[in-house]
Amino acid sequence: MQTVPDPVLFESERSGDGLTLRLRGGWCIDHLREIETSLAQLGDQGKRVKLDFSGIETLDLSGAWLLRNWLEHAKSEGGQFEVVGERPAHFAFLDELLEHKTDQPAEATKARTSLRDAVVWIGRGTVQQAKQARDAVGFFGRIAATMVRAMRSAHHLRLPSIVRHVYETGIQAIPIVSLIAFLISVIVAYLGAQQLRTFGAEIFTVDLVAISVLREMGVLLTSIIVAGRSGSAFAAEIGVMRLNDEIDALQSMGVDFYEVLVVPRVIGLIIALPLLTIVADAMGLAGGALLSSLLLDISLSQFIPRVQDALAPTTFWAGLIKAPVFALLIALVGTYRGMQVRDSSRELGRLTTLAVVQSIFLVIFADAIFAVVFVELDF
């Protein structure tokens, strides 16, 4: 008699011309690995065998299924098996289960060439992109139409909703926007002062801070923070409403969800972002003033006239005029991506991320265009 080491769940015994395989131990899902190795070895034992199930301590359905599948497979390859002792009860259940022929479709559908797959993939991608482009155009068109209608009548304007969004995207963002504007201007002033000192032109640090904050830094940083804060919130809020069928509920009541959900967010952000930009500008100048007095001995009474000299009448407006455009971009991308959410929470996460990334990209891209245009216009 030959004993197989422990992890194997059977022992074999040769008597005369026959081979008996005695299964033993736990044929349950807890010993999945052992079952697999045992089944692999069982196949090598020979073609004419007697199987003895009586030594099995525990057998669960998973074990029975794997054993039965192996048995069927071995039989189909010409093995001859004789079962000694009682057949486990789970086998009867599985027999019954397999008799319930669920209408299985033929598996021939997988036989495709990789070339054909590639063509299908490209085609599907193209159609999808075209559909998305069409949807986007439709979306922006709907918003424009709804906005025009909202401008004409107070009822369609949804004032309370707009006020709420101004509060959430504007007022609540004041602390973080102020802090970041302040710190950035401190950094610019510090670096500028160090470099300009080598020419003995420290006083120009004031010009540097004032112009860079008012023209670029204030509005750009504010927009990026708002894109991260509110762009993502727009996409997530609307996306969750989509998942909960709330959008369908609104539509079924005959309420135009563009009017209630999208346009108030767009208008709210268009109001809030310029105001935030002004706060950021003020905080930026305050940071510059503080650093100038600490680092360069330029007191506040010197700082203010210097700033006034440095700025052209258009400098402040050159920054502020960009804010509503950036706000429009952020709000449109956020709400559009939110509307695209379908079916699953994974989509929600993906599209929220996409909303933030795309709105930041668009803001910076638009800023670059503004820069070129302003130079050409000598603004």
Add this chain to the structure above:
Amino acid sequence: MSSNPQTPIISVRNLVNRFGSQVVHDGVNLDVMPGEVLGIVGGSGSGKSVLLRTMLGLQRPSSGQVLIEGRNITQMSDAELLSVKRRYGVTFQHGALFSSLTVAENIQLPIREYFDASPAALESLTELRLRMVGLPVDAGGKLPSQLSGGMVKRAALARSLALDPALLFLDEPTAGLDPISAAGFDELVTYLHRGLKLTIVMITHDLDTLLATCSRVAVLVDRKIVVDTLEGIMKNPHPWIQEYFHGPRARAADAAVKKAAK
């Protein structure tokens, strides 16, 4: 309560659950015997879900004990609790399938989590689970969002059976299904119960499900629990129970039982 000499698989002793000043359970006692199907009913807010969560070890009770296979899960370390959790399967009311995974991956998740299985074995076991709940094998490649309500419930059941549990908890298994799918699901539960000798605890509002599948019924009323056979509980004089089993919505089901009895 029951003259069954076996030891109960679940035993709830003097369970008290309190949230602030609101008392949900006040001394609940419940025994679930191996191999039975127990239905838990109760009005909205009567604490069915809290009871279920307590039995699952997802929530510790204010006081009292829950014994599963003789082991007190209310005073267990997390590691011990894990070994108990490994022994039961649960389906949640809305399926709770992981929406970013396919049905097959949903079923394989617990197996992968606990065991080191080859892809072939995983695939084979997944096929078994799908067949057990009566889903076509090609449903395995679908995402939960692509399934109908009835298929979601079946897929959730397949996932709960992934580790060959001896004990199955079903939370409102037929809620939101059309009567035909619901009847199909009842049939499936009965079939699995018979074939696998499973112990099943289910929360349900569906009288038809209760009649079709359950051997005993536990009713949560007045922060306590009343357990009896279906016939016994229908004779219980408590007004809520009377209203539940003999109210207008119950009459049809009632008539069906009487018809069957004849």
